[in-house]
Amino acid sequence: MDYRKLLGKVESAVLPYFGGGTVDAPSRRLHVTSPVEPGWWRFEVKGRQATAREPASAEGLEARPRVRGHLWGARLVREGAVAELLALMPEEQPQRLSPVTARRWHDGTLVFEGVEFEGEAEELARHALEEDRPLGDARGVGASLRAAFGFAVLEAASRGTGIPFAPAEARAHVLDVARDGRPEAEACLRRLEDERARFLRAQAVQQARWEAEARALESAWTEREQTLQDLRQDAEARARAQELTTQERFTRGEASAHRADRSRGAWAAEGFTLGARRRAEAAPGEWAERALNKAGARMLDHRRLGEGLMEVVYSFMGERFVTVVEMATLRVRDAGVCLAGADARVTLESLPSVLKEAIDTDALVITRHV
Incomplete structure (x- = not known):
């Protein structure tokens, strides 16, 4: 068999591009040769390189798992008060708190599918939000709608107090916020602020x-x-x-x-020699991207900070994180979340597993909101 022919084979594939340096096919992650606008594109694939050729209509989306929930900003809020970012939102934004559906792409990203028929509960919640009053114990308001309402109240309180938050940080209290309104939202944010200060x-x-x-x-x-x-x-x-x-x-x-x-x-x-140091400095982003890919995260950006350090911005489980690592080793200097002083015990590749545990146990506290 002539493997040169196999390696030089060029294929065509229609895939959703969400930004960054990679795009995900059903069986592998490909490197994008030239970034384009997010959307559906027809890619020319050669080896592990993908080149966008022209915009295309969605393909293969109907076979992916469907996820239902309610809309909060650009996030779908589903069962368990999990608020996930939606990719490829339509140009005409649906009404807030609308019931929506999405499909989960191969890399875990939720791709917007459409708006479902809504009932009286969505209208009731929308009015309560406009009038700045809590939902209380209103009947007929499902868990995902209550959680989306609670996140919307937290968002308004965040603007008023200047205290930032991520959905995963407030998930354990969002239903209390929906029930009791702005006072509970502000109390939740103050607790987060106190935890960060500690x-x-x-x-x-x-x-x-x-x-x-x-x-x-x-x-x-x-x-x-x-x-x-x-x-x-x-x-x-x-x-x-x-x-x-x-x-x-x-x-x-x-x-x-x-x-x-x-x-x-x-x-x-x-123990890096001068030559090894120069080689490492030449491609710190590639090392970081490979480490994050292995851990199931997606790198969004990176920049050098001097003194052998690098700041890495990445998404994981629907949240955005900013971490400072050593370029030579990818050992964490500042995780960007509260790790009780154990930052140096993890690397960029092992950090996402720690983040997952924190998110799953409602213990996440983000300290770097950049």
């Missing part, structure tokens, strides 16, 4: 501890270097042109390497 205080204490340890280590190295200098001078005085012993050369090199390590930060701490 985290930042703890983070500051931890940072101060690390800096103190670094100063102590630096002092110890300075004393060691002085001792070595004294030993060298003594050796020179005894044997003028005698070279340093092999052990002293090693010790001296160890001290110099430590000073270089501190200046290079995360790079040298992991």
